[in-house]
Amino acid sequence: MPNGQWYPPEWPDRIRALAAGELTAVEPRRAATVMLLRDGAAETSTGSAAPESAPGTGSCAAPGSTAGPGPSVHMLRRRASMAFAGGAYAYPGGGVDPRDAEDAQLRWAGPSRDTWAARLGTDPASAQAIVCAAVRETYEEAGVLLAGPDATTVVGDTTGDDWEADRRALVTRDLSFAEFLDRRGLVLRSDLLGAWARWITPEFEPRRYDTWFFVAVLPEGQVTRNASTEADRTVWIRPAEAAAGYDKGELLMMPPTISTLRGLLPYATAAEALAAAAGRDLTPVLAQARLTGTGELVLSWPGHDEFTKHIPAEGRP
Numbered sequence: 001m002p003n004g005q006w007y008p009p010e011w012p013d014r015i016r017a018l019a020a021g022e023l024t025a026v027e028p029r030r031a032a033t034v035m036l037l038r039d040g041a042a043e044t045s046t047g048s049a050a051p052e053s054a055p056g057t058g059s060c061a062a063p064g065s066t067a068g069p070g071p072s073v074h075m076l077r078r079r080a081s082m083a084f085a086g087g088a089y090a091y092p093g094g095g096v097d098p099r100d101a102e103d104a105q106l107r108w109a110g111p112s113r114d115t116w117a118a119r120l121g122t123d124p125a126s127a128q129a130i131v132c133a134a135v136r137e138t139y140e141e142a143g144v145l146l147a148g149p150d151a152t153t154v155v156g157d158t159t160g161d162d163w164e165a166d167r168r169a170l171v172t173r174d175l176s177f178a179e180f181l182d183r184r185g186l187v188l189r190s191d192l193l194g195a196w197a198r199w200i201t202p203e204f205e206p207r208r209y210d211t212w213f214f215v216a217v218l219p220e221g222q223v224t225r226n227a228s229t230e231a232d233r234t235v236w237i238r239p240a241e242a243a244a245g246y247d248k249g250e251l252l253m254m255p256p257t258i259s260t261l262r263g264l265l266p267y268a269t270a271a272e273a274l275a276a277a278a279g280r281d282l283t284p285v286l287a288q289a290r291l292t293g294t295g296e297l298v299l300s301w302p303g304h305d306e307f308t309k310h311i312p313a314e315g316r317p
Contacts, residue, residue: 004246005307006088006254012297012311014204015289028200028208030126032134033093035196035260036074036144037270038218038236070238071270073261074142074224076231088252089235089242092141092228093211094133101129103178109151110191119195120212121282131190134214136177140170141228146193146216147186154189156221167227192216194277196263199256202287210284213260215277217270239264255307256285 017023075089100106106128113124120127139145139158148154166183169175181188193214201208218224226234239261245251246258253261263280267273287307289299295313 002249004249004252005258006252007309011204011299014206015297015299016291018204019289019291023204025203026206026208028210030096030130030133031094031209031211032096032130032137033091033211033213034134034138034193035091035213035215035264036138036142036218036224037071037215037264037273038074039071039270040236070240070268071264071273072236072238073242073264074218075235075237075242076141076226076228077233077235078230079232088254088257090254090257091213092138092144094137094140095209096129096133097136097173097177098129099176100132100136100178101125103128103176106132106178107181107187109148109187109189110193116190119282121198130212131193132177132188134193134212134216135188135190136170136180138216140167141231142234143167143225143227144218144222145186146189146219147181147184148189149186151187151189151191154192154219154222155184155186156219158222192219194274194280195282196277196280197256197260198282198284199259200284200286202289204289211256212282213256215264215274217274255287255301255304259285259304259307 014023018025073091075091077089078086102125108128111119113128116127116131117124120130122130135146143158145155145158166175166180170177170180175183177188193216195212196215197213198211199213200210224234224236242251242253243258243261243265246253246261264273267276285301285303287299287301289297291297297309297311299307299309299311301307
């Protein structure tokens with residue numbers, strides 16, 4: 001039975017074109033995505049503004065959900081019409097706003113920029129921008145804000161017309177994240193994030209991202225909602241259930257998504273997973289493709305053998 005690995009049909013032609021020098025790889029754009037975790041039951045939400053209940057109060061469970069150990073993770077399904085990974089399940093995330101690297105006065109709490117730079121393998125300004133992207137995109141797409149009035153607190157309620165107006169201004173980039181925090185009198189809580197993995201979109205993809213994956217625990221008092229125009233469905237689902245859906249071919253995912261989901265399986269609570277992030281390897285994962293003497297394509301992701309594809313000279317794997 002085929003699994004749910006996202007595999008665009010145009011990849012073989014693009015791989016061969018790249019190998020023949022007929023295609024130039026584009027520079028990957030820096031991005032961040034967040035695996036938002038909580039302890040509690042799985043739930044499903046649909047629609048562009050549907051709120052999701054607090055843990056244990058939802059009336060609509062994800063397909064095949066069961067009560068059991070382990071945290072749930074917040075995932076969204078990208079609309080089938082999306083040019084990149086349409087129909088695939090992913091986490092809230094998006095590209096870096098260059099303004100976030102330039103603002104030295106951005107309100108910040110938690111590990112320093114230098115500490116984050118060492119962890120992420122970048123310079124301090126880039127590290128600031130990547131962490132900002134993780135926090136901002138989680139707010140833009142899920143309505144959850146990892147920020148508070150000071151270094152020891154987190155805002156409890158981000159609902160209301162005034163919050164929504166600011167969120168939309170962030171989405172359109174009419175408001176920078178630094179301006180948003182300053183307007184609200186908040187500080188970014190970088191200590192609420194844990195860096196989990198780093199994946200780079202293959203060179204033969206026309207849309208490329210150098211993406212840092214983070215974990216975070218849903219702050220007390222906040223609830224998620226589908227605030228993204230790019231998603232038609234959101235779920236709180238246990239990683240084991242999501243992985244089982246992928247293995248059965250029921251849930252479509254890109255390799256980084258299912259890989260990071262499997263990485264959550266050993267942890268009994270959201271807090272345990274967050275604590276484990278400090279020991280995670282952030283060596284970038286980049287797909288490799290080679291042509292055999294028979295014209296077969298072998299597509300692989302180093303260190304992740306389950307994603308290897310053998311593509312005949314003509315046809316799909």
